[in-house]
Amino acid sequence: MAKLTTRAEDYSKWYNELVVKANLAENSGVRGCMVIKPYGYAIWEKLQAELDKRFKETGHQNAYFPLFVPKSLFEAEEKNAEGFAKECAVVTHYRLKNDPNNPGKLMVDPEAKLEEELIVRPTSEAIIWSTYKNWIQSYRDLPILINQWANVVRWEMRTRLFLRTAEFLWQEGHTAHATRIEAEEEAVKMQEVYRDVVENFMAIPVVKGYKTPSERFAGADETYTIEALMQDGKALQAGTSHFLGQNFAKAFDVKFTTNEGKQEYVWATSWGVSTRLMGALIMTHSDDLGLVLPPKLAPIQVAIVPIYKTAEQLEEIRSVVDKIQDGLKAKGISVKFDDDDKSKPGWKFAEYELKGVPVRMAIGPKDLEKGHVEVARRDTLEKQFIVLDEVVDKTEALLEDIQNNLYQKAFDYRTEHTTEVKTFEEFKEVLENKGGFISALWDGTEETEEAVKDATKATIRCIPQAFEIPTEGIDMFSGKPAKFRVLYAKAY
Amino acid sequence: MAKLTTRAEDYSKWYNELVVKANLAENSGVRGCMVIKPYGYAIWEKLQAELDKRFKETGHQNAYFPLFVPKSLFEAEEKNAEGFAKECAVVTHYRLKNDPNNPGKLMVDPEAKLEEELIVRPTSEAIIWSTYKNWIQSYRDLPILINQWANVVRWEMRTRLFLRTAEFLWQEGHTAHATRIEAEEEAVKMQEVYRDVVENFMAIPVVKGYKTPSERFAGADETYTIEALMQDGKALQAGTSHFLGQNFAKAFDVKFTTNEGKQEYVWATSWGVSTRLMGALIMTHSDDLGLVLPPKLAPIQVAIVPIYKTAEQLEEIRSVVDKIQDGLKAKGISVKFDDDDKSKPGWKFAEYELKGVPVRMAIGPKDLEKGHVEVARRDTLEKQFIVLDEVVDKTEALLEDIQNNLYQKAFDYRTEHTTEVKTFEEFKEVLENKGGFISALWDGTEETEEAVKDATKATIRCIPQAFEIPTEGIDMFSGKPAKFRVLYAKAY
Numbered sequence: 001m002a003k004l005t006t007r008a009e010d011y012s013k014w015y016n017e018l019v020v021k022a023n024l025a026e027n028s029g030v031r032g033c034m035v036i037k038p039y040g041y042a043i044w045e046k047l048q049a050e051l052d053k054r055f056k057e058t059g060h061q062n063a064y065f066p067l068f069v070p071k072s073l074f075e076a077e078e079k080n081a082e083g084f085a086k087e088c089a090v091v092t093h094y095r096l097k098n099d100p101n102n103p104g105k106l107m108v109d110p111e112a113k114l115e116e117e118l119i120v121r122p123t124s125e126a127i128i129w130s131t132y133k134n135w136i137q138s139y140r141d142l143p144i145l146i147n148q149w150a151n152v153v154r155w156e157m158r159t160r161l162f163l164r165t166a167e168f169l170w171q172e173g174h175t176a177h178a179t180r181i182e183a184e185e186e187a188v189k190m191q192e193v194y195r196d197v198v199e200n201f202m203a204i205p206v207v208k209g210y211k212t213p214s215e216r217f218a219g220a221d222e223t224y225t226i227e228a229l230m231q232d233g234k235a236l237q238a239g240t241s242h243f244l245g246q247n248f249a250k251a252f253d254v255k256f257t258t259n260e261g262k263q264e265y266v267w268a269t270s271w272g273v274s275t276r277l278m279g280a281l282i283m284t285h286s287d288d289l290g291l292v293l294p295p296k297l298a299p300i301q302v303a304i305v306p307i308y309k310t311a312e313q314l315e316e317i318r319s320v321v322d323k324i325q326d327g328l329k330a331k332g333i334s335v336k337f338d339d340d341d342k343s344k345p346g347w348k349f350a351e352y353e354l355k356g357v358p359v360r361m362a363i364g365p366k367d368l369e370k371g372h373v374e375v376a377r378r379d380t381l382e383k384q385f386i387v388l389d390e391v392v393d394k395t396e397a398l399l400e401d402i403q404n405n406l407y408q409k410a411f412d413y414r415t416e417h418t419t420e421v422k423t424f425e426e427f428k429e430v431l432e433n434k435g436g437f438i439s440a441l442w443d444g445t446e447e448t449e450e451a452v453k454d455a456t457k458a459t460i461r462c463i464p465q466a467f468e469i470p471t472e473g474i475d476m477f478s479g480k481p482a483k484f485r486v487l488y489a490k491a492y
Numbered sequence: 493m494a495k496l497t498t499r500a501e502d503y504s505k506w507y508n509e510l511v512v513k514a515n516l517a518e519n520s521g522v523r524g525c526m527v528i529k530p531y532g533y534a535i536w537e538k539l540q541a542e543l544d545k546r547f548k549e550t551g552h553q554n555a556y557f558p559l560f561v562p563k564s565l566f567e568a569e570e571k572n573a574e575g576f577a578k579e580c581a582v583v584t585h586y587r588l589k590n591d592p593n594n595p596g597k598l599m600v601d602p603e604a605k606l607e608e609e610l611i612v613r614p615t616s617e618a619i620i621w622s623t624y625k626n627w628i629q630s631y632r633d634l635p636i637l638i639n640q641w642a643n644v645v646r647w648e649m650r651t652r653l654f655l656r657t658a659e660f661l662w663q664e665g666h667t668a669h670a671t672r673i674e675a676e677e678e679a680v681k682m683q684e685v686y687r688d689v690v691e692n693f694m695a696i697p698v699v700k701g702y703k704t705p706s707e708r709f710a711g712a713d714e715t716y717t718i719e720a721l722m723q724d725g726k727a728l729q730a731g732t733s734h735f736l737g738q739n740f741a742k743a744f745d746v747k748f749t750t751n752e753g754k755q756e757y758v759w760a761t762s763w764g765v766s767t768r769l770m771g772a773l774i775m776t777h778s779d780d781l782g783l784v785l786p787p788k789l790a791p792i793q794v795a796i797v798p799i800y801k802t803a804e805q806l807e808e809i810r811s812v813v814d815k816i817q818d819g820l821k822a823k824g825i826s827v828k829f830d831d832d833d834k835s836k837p838g839w840k841f842a843e844y845e846l847k848g849v850p851v852r853m854a855i856g857p858k859d860l861e862k863g864h865v866e867v868a869r870r871d872t873l874e875k876q877f878i879v880l881d882e883v884v885d886k887t888e889a890l891l892e893d894i895q896n897n898l899y900q901k902a903f904d905y906r907t908e909h910t911t912e913v914k915t916f917e918e919f920k921e922v923l924e925n926k927g928g929f930i931s932a933l934w935d936g937t938e939e940t941e942e943a944v945k946d947a948t949k950a951t952i953r954c955i956p957q958a959f960e961i962p963t964e965g966i967d968m969f970s971g972k973p974a975k976f977r978v979l980y981a982k983a984y
Contacts, residue, residue: 028557028558028619028623029562029565029619029622029623030558030560030561030562030610030619033558033559033560034558035555035556035557035558035623036555036556037555038553038554038555038638041553041554041555041556042553042554045554061530061533061534062530062533062534062537063527063528063529063530063533064527064528064533064661065520065527066520066522066525066526066527066659067525067612067643067645067659068522068525068581068659069522070521070522071588071598073521074588074598075596075597075598086587086588086589086598087586087587088586088587088588089560089583089586089610090583090584090585090586090587090588090600091581091582091583091584091612092582092583092584092585092600093582093584094579094580094581094582094647095578095579095580095582095647096563096566096578096580096582096609096611097578104567105567106563106566106567106578108582108584108609117588117600118522118581119588120559120583120612127520127521127522130521131520131521131527140834146530150643151559151642151643153559155586155587167558167559167560169556342632
């Protein structure tokens with residue numbers, strides 16, 4: 001197996017190679033669209049299941065809305081969702097026919113032109129709010145707390161597996177409320193659900209914050225975000241939750257009768273995370289040998305490799321491994337005994353390293369004699385021998401330790417790569433030589449934000465909710481009085 | 493709440509009303525596309541989970557392939573998949589722009605025309621087989637056992653909620669094998685998985701059979717089907733599993749090196765069920781009061797309605813109900829205590845009947861005095877009083893009984909509506925007056941099949957696997973020697 005490009009050599013190339021070699025995903029024959037391979041999809045499914053559980057625990061239900069958005073609905077929404085909404089896949093016809101001039105070829109049937117073009121959804125606010133209009137008459141119909149798991153399409157010119165693809169998978173929550181405060185609380189609640197899952201399940205530390213007006217979703221009054229930091233010092237927006245005010249209710253004329261009999265516009269939120277999180281997962285934990293997976297997300301948590309020469313040896317090993325497997329499975333740990341005789345143990349070790357399996361065991365005749373198993377952890381690559389009686393309990397503890405260690409390591413990296421600066425000179429120096437989050441004071445103007453971005457490519461990732469608004473200080477760039485402490489970074 | 497049209501009045505209207513009133517789905521503003529509402533989606537999710545479990549138990553993994561199929565891939569496949577493939581949504585452009593002549597309006601940007609049109613997948617054989625080509629070199633790469641959960645689009649002119657929609661949700665399995673026999677076994681295995689889930693989970697009896705050549709999927713050498721019978725005497729194809737031979741491997745040039753070093757085309761299957769099953773579910777069990785759900789699929793299995801006048805009474809009831817709820821939940825039974833004070837008990841009863849909740853309990857002060865609960869089953873509408881100590885265990889047994897009863901009732905209906913005929917006169921008479929499956933001898937020719945269809949609209953649903961090939965007899969229509977005993981029916 002050819003080795004991966006190292007991160008130090010070329011981080012971007014390392015990422016691309018890793019995604020393909022670890023069998024997570026690959027580019028398809030369709031421009032900008034990826035194939036998510038079984039191993040990658042298995043990780044996505046575990047993440048989906050965890051998110052879905054939390055959505056349901058917080059009172060949400062799943063539903064499904066159409067893939068297509070008629071152009072006229074887009075026009076109604078356009079004020080809210082300029083920008084990305086225009087780069088999209090447009091369905092104009094509904095039939096192919098045999099090409100009379102090219103036998104064996106197909107052509108679009110010009111007689112099957114749609115009266116109104118259909119857009120493949122880039123997001124579903126338009127189609128969902130035009131539906132909610134019929135569902136909402138009175139305050140009794142509120143709140144509506146719905147989530148959808150779906151594919152969406154945005155016509156991206158430069159794509160990268162998981163991080164930016166024309167088609168991607170995501171969930172989008174769309175809620176409707178009777179009061180402003182309830183909608184605001186919902187938006188913040190879902191940001192917290194995202195933080196919880198990304199930190200405690202994916203082992204990725206994030207900063208909770210809100211976006212500056214220029215970085216907000218176009219139809220939002222406030223965009224809450226969780227921002228992660230990758231190993232190359234670039235930030236990645238891991239999830240957003242939007243307080244939409246009454247913008248969509250006004251665009252689609254969705255009013256309700258209040259308890260007091262008045263007519264009011266409905267308040268709204270939307271929130272989403274996507275297969276982009278797979279990119280964050282890979283870039284946060286993995287190393288030059290391959291993927292490193294937090295145990296809670298790993299499709300295979302423990303791989304057991306037998307080392308043998310004869311069929312008798314294999315059978316002896318198997319009888320011991322059977323007990324270990326039973327013990328692990330009883331604890332809900334997923335385990336694979338790899339007795340495939342087409343590959344050698346060394347090849348298997350490398351394969352499980354590449355695939356990020358958290359714990360790998362090896363067991364041969366000598367181990368049986370000594371009554372122990374060799375246990376290797378993927379995160380630190382440390383090995384130890386564990387006596388057979390203790391292997392199940394210690395493996396359970398080890399998986400927990402790996403989960404915590406991965407989080408702590410990423411947390412420490414972020415701490416080391418979060419730098420407070422006072423001047424723009426310092427800012428540039430840190431950005432150039434160290435990367436990471438840069439904490440600085442901002443005067444609150446779009447002019448400054450734009451100027452810093454133009455000069456350095458760094459953007460304001462968020463105004464962290466944890467930061468107090470400072471009572472004094474000046475913007476590092478403009479020198480004007482500061483309004484907020486913000487985190488800048490270059491970002492994916 | 494306005495009553496439903498009855499089945500006897502207008503079966504089709506009853507169905508349409510029921511789907512909407514029970515909050516399962518509704519038509520959207522997008523032609524032919526439906527909105528699957530939370531209650532309908534919750535049922536679909538339970539069905540999905542059950543199918544997914546069985547797919548994994550039989551060795552399959554999930555993956556995800558692109559939504560779009562380039563036109564040229566369609567051309568390669570066209571021999572295999574004529575027919576439906578041409579009525580499809582065609583993406584021709586990738587951008588909208590502001591219409592200079594109509595302020596506030598959008599138009600397709602003529603400069604953003606795709607070089608090659610993209611088809612929204614009507615099914616994924618083409619995109620998947622063009623991918624498998626890169627995955628398969630040697631017999632070691634086989635078998636590939638993949639399933640995909642996805643949305644697909646077929647441009648249907650006449651649509652009906654769940655039964656026939658332009659966009660629908662489904663799963664599609666696509667497997668690749670080294671040998672013909674392995675692929676054939678796979679196709680038959682998945683037909684059995686479908687039968688198992690549809691009969692034992694959805695409580696819908698089905699006939700296993702295979703399709704006549706004219707009713708096969710265009711790219712298949714054999715199409716295995718499960719056929720259900722609806723309450724109006726029409727059949728519904730509930731799932732199909734195709735043995736594709738080497739047709740797709742040849743269309744996409746997918747060869748592998750055998751163990752002996754020879755180059756051979758790969759053998760294939762595909763198999764799918766869709767949201768159409770929701771239509772089968774509704775039409776098999778429901779009645780004039782609304783939906784009837786088999787307990788295994790019901791999102792709410794037990795609804796408990798308190799009957800009270802004072803807050804004290806409600807609290808007394810609640811303390812008793814808490815224990816019942818705990819007991820039911822401990823058994824994995826989903827239960828809803830409906831203490832919403834905005835609606836009256838009578839309204840709630842009707843609502844739970846409409847929604848098909850299998851068991852409804854009512855409990856008031858008099859019941860507390862007597863130490864019992866009123867328990868009503870949805871399928872037979874029978875009521876009984878159960879003493880509090882026994883209510884948990886008896887409810888569990890009752891749910892099982894309802895599940896079995898629904899299956900048995902549908903099975904009995906089907907038995908009564910399966911008629912063996914010898915002559916075409918009999919055939920027409922049964923079709924006209926009784927409907928259902930009609931068992932008859934067939935000479936095996938497409939001419940006869942077509943002639944019967946043209947004369948009566950009945951089609952050969954399948955050649956049941958359970959029927960022996962008769963050694964003698966004549967075709968009921970042509971009078972020629974018969975080859976098969978088949979089941980005819982009018983069908984959805």
